[in-house]
Amino acid sequence: MDSPNQSARRSPKAWAKKVGVAGALASSALLAGCSNGAPELGYLPAASKGATSHTDAYTALWTGGWIAALAVGAITWGLMLFCIVAYRRRKNDRGLPVQLQYNMPVEIMYTVIPIILVVGFFFHNMALFDETTNDKTPGEEKIEVVGKQWAWDFNYTSQDVHYAGVQVNLDGTEKPGEEAPTLYLPANTDLEIQLRSRDVIHSFWVPAFLEKRDMTPGRVETLHLKALKEGEYLGKCAELCGEFHSEMLFNVKVVSKDEYLAYTNELREQGNTGVLGEEFDRTHWYSNPYQKEGADK
Numbered sequence: 414m415d416s417p418n419q420s421a422r423r424s425p426k427a428w429a430k431k432v433g434v435a436g437a438l439a440s441s442a443l444l445a446g447c448s449n450g451a452p453e454l455g456y457l458p459a460a461s462k463g464a465t466s467h468t469d470a471y472t473a474l475w476t477g478g479w480i481a482a483l484a485v486g487a488i489t490w491g492l493m494l495f496c497i498v499a500y501r502r503r504k505n506d507r508g509l510p511v512q513l514q515y516n517m518p519v520e521i522m523y524t525v526i527p528i529i530l531v532v533g534f535f536f537h538n539m540a541l542f543d544e545t546t547n548d549k550t551p552g553e554e555k556i557e558v559v560g561k562q563w564a565w566d567f568n569y570t571s572q573d574v575h576y577a578g579v580q581v582n583l584d585g586t587e588k589p590g591e592e593a594p595t596l597y598l599p600a601n602t603d604l605e606i607q608l609r610s611r612d613v614i615h616s617f618w619v620p621a622f623l624e625k626r627d628m629t630p631g632r633v634e635t636l637h638l639k640a641l642k643e644g645e646y647l648g649k650c651a652e653l654c655g656e657f658h659s660e661m662l663f664n665v666k667v668v669s670k671d672e673y674l675a676y677t678n679e680l681r682e683q684g685n686t687g688v689l690g691e692e693f694d695r696t697h698w699y700s701n702p703y704q705k706e707g708a709d710k
């Protein structure tokens with residue numbers, strides 16, 4: 414509504430047009446600046462596309478969330494800019510314009526739309542978690558990854574062999590290198606990867622898998638997935654775990670089932686039979702002040 418003491422104003426349409434064009438140019442320049450990543454992946458690691466049975470669903474949630482957030486942002490910024498420009502104070506204006514409040518349709522819109530958005534995000538997240546992180550189907554192939562200061566042990570439980578990792582020495586390149594512990598995963602196989610720690614909290618992270626899981630002493634976390642794309646990936650510890658945390662790196666090789674069996678047979682021939690169990694944990698170093706004498710635990 415126009416204020417009675419305001420002069421008639423020019424059409425705000427011309428202004429809105431100019432602001433719209435400027436916004437479109439700015440956002441396309443911004444997006445062009447990030448052209449190294451793939452926009453359809455939401456600039457997540459390129460290797461993540463189709464890497465595991467989970468990655469495409471994570472990417473969809475990530476990009477969908479950003480699209481929804483940007484749409485809300487664009488509408489809000491647009492309305493703000495429009496109001497600032499169209500209803501600005503003119504040269505011949507005197508006094509305050511008519512003060513408006515309690516516009517019920519607008520108030521209801523600003524209450525209902527956020528509720529719909531939050532509920533939508535919540536149920537999308539929960540549905541995805543049920544399919545991915547909460548998946549409790551027993552795996553076809555069981556592998557145990559054990560974090561330790563500062564390397565990794567890999568127990569190929571189903572094959573009853575193991576690999577004992579030794580800490581990597583960095584040479585300044587961004588790759589873990591040849592001598593880093595290498596985790597072999599059979600492709601297109603239901604994997605049950607159990608994660609444990611021997612000492613402090615570590616975190617198992619293969620960036621291309623778009624998943625990260627803490628490894629807490631005394632707890633077993635399970636990652637259930639299928640590696641779909643053969644190839645080499647990099648992995649690292651993602652929880653500050655002491656002096657050489659940055660050198661707690663590993664390689665991941667996703668290979669065919671035959672290559673996987675050939676590798677585990679090689680470990681067997683080298684005498685690495687059985688698994689490296691809890692006898693190598695250092696958690697007995699810690700004493701529990703609440704433990705009662707004579708009690709089991």
Ligand SMILES: [Cu+2]
Nearest residue numbers: 615650654661
């Ligand atoms: Cu660590």
